[in-house]
Amino acid sequence: MTKQPPTDEQRLILRFERARDEAPMSEAEAREFLGELGVDVDAEFRLLMKNVTAQEEADRLQELADAEAEYQRHQVRPKGPTHRRSRPENQARIRAQQARHPELSAHHHDLTHMSDDDLASLADQLEELEADAGEE
Amino acid sequence: MAKDPLIRVPIAELDEQTRQRFFKRLESHYARVLVEGRWVAFTFGGGKDDEKQLDRRARDLINEAVMQVLRGRRTWNPDVDFVVFVKLTMKSIASNEWKKARRNESMHDEAEGDDGNRAPKRQFAEEDDPLQLALDEQAAEARVYELLEAAEGDDVLTRVVDAYLQDGCEQPRHVATRLGMSVKDVYQAQRKLERRVTSMRKKVNT
Numbered sequence: 413m414t415k416q417p418p419t420d421e422q423r424l425i426l427r428f429e430r431a432r433d434e435a436p437m438s439e440a441e442a443r444e445f446l447g448e449l450g451v452d453v454d455a456e457f458r459l460l461m462k463n464v465t466a467q468e469e470a471d472r473l474q475e476l477a478d479a480e481a482e483y484q485r486h487q488v489r490p491k492g493p494t495h496r497r498s499r500p501e502n503q504a505r506i507r508a509q510q511a512r513h514p515e516l517s518a519h520h521h522d523l524t525h526m527s528d529d530d531l532a533s534l535a536d537q538l539e540e541l542e543a544d545a546g547e548e
Numbered sequence: 549m550a551k552d553p554l555i556r557v558p559i560a561e562l563d564e565q566t567r568q569r570f571f572k573r574l575e576s577h578y579a580r581v582l583v584e585g586r587w588v589a590f591t592f593g594g595g596k597d598d599e600k601q602l603d604r605r606a607r608d609l610i611n612e613a614v615m616q617v618l619r620g621r622r623t624w625n626p627d628v629d630f631v632v633f634v635k636l637t638m639k640s641i642a643s644n645e646w647k648k649a650r651r652n653e654s655m656h657d658e659a660e661g662d663d664g665n666r667a668p669k670r671q672f673a674e675e676d677d678p679l680q681l682a683l684d685e686q687a688a689e690a691r692v693y694e695l696l697e698a699a700e701g702d703d704v705l706t707r708v709v710d711a712y713l714q715d716g717c718e719q720p721r722h723v724a725t726r727l728g729m730s731v732k733d734v735y736q737a738q739r740k741l742e743r744r745v746t747s748m749r750k751k752v753n754t
Contacts (some may be wrong), residue, residue, distance in 0.1 A: 413594055424695075424713050425688045428695070432587075435734075442580045442582070445579075446582060449599070457574075464615065477702075524672055
């Protein structure tokens with residue numbers, strides 16, 4: 413759409429609007445003005461607060477529902493077996509990964525004193541890291 | 549007195565004292581907030597809404613503005629004039645809705661001129677001021693007619709409206725200089741015009 417200069421009428425309204433911001437009504441003037449229109453300011457405020465309270469309660473319930481749904485999703489998520497591999501298998505897998513990525517050896521050079529769980533966990537983590545690096 | 553720090557986290561997560569302060573200010577300025585809400589609703593509604601629709605629309609805008617603050621989607625700076633803050637928030641909401649509603653409109657919308665010929669609607673593109681986007685040629689003409697009608701019979705008001713049409717009269721101080729009035733008198737004239745315009749609309753719609 414091509415940008416066009418404003419018409420005289422558009423210019424007047426824009427000027428009037430901007431000037432209006434410079435000369436706001438006082439609260440008393442605004443109350444009087446609304447009173448003439450039949451608007452009860454205090455009743456309007458009570459109505460707003462009622463709606464806001466209801467929406468905040470709805471937000472709160474929604475947050476609880478979301479958290480509950482997330483928890484349920486977590487509960488039913490299939491868990492892999494803790495010991496997918498035997499201890500020698502895990503050690504072999506980690507050694508192989510260390511051979512491909514020598515920088516890993518500095519942190520995990522001694523695999524003999526690690527528990528079975530830690531070995532399995534380390535093997536899983538290294539697999540994930542390798543997979544992530546592959547994706548990048 | 550030390551200034552309040554800029555609040556950048558959702559008020560809903562703040563202490564009860566800050567939350568109460570927000571609502572206290574809202575309550576003490578609520579008449580002005582309502583007036584501004586009606587004005588924003590009118591401006592972005594293209595002047596087509598009747599009084600009941602305007603009331604409802606203003607309520608919705610205020611409600612949405614407050615909820616955006618409570619949900620942390622708007623940052624409330626207690627140092628900024630409260631009504632200006634709420635008004636800008638409402639303008640932004642109304643402008644976004646206006647843009648969404650027109651997203652699927654044809655880029656080649658036409659309007660019929662006085663001569664009966666059809667020409668592309670004159671609208672502004674790529675402007676920062678959302679009002680400029682919403683103010684098409686026909687809406688502006690209708691509003692100027694409304695202003696002139698509201699000023700009728702009052703010499704000062706007529707002169708103020710005429711002055712705003714003149715080159716170089718962009719701000720109240722320019723109008724004041726041109727007409728030999730004080731800026732305060734120009735402000736007063738504008739508020740009087742606004743009240744008259746609103747009264748006229750009420751009469752038309754009842």
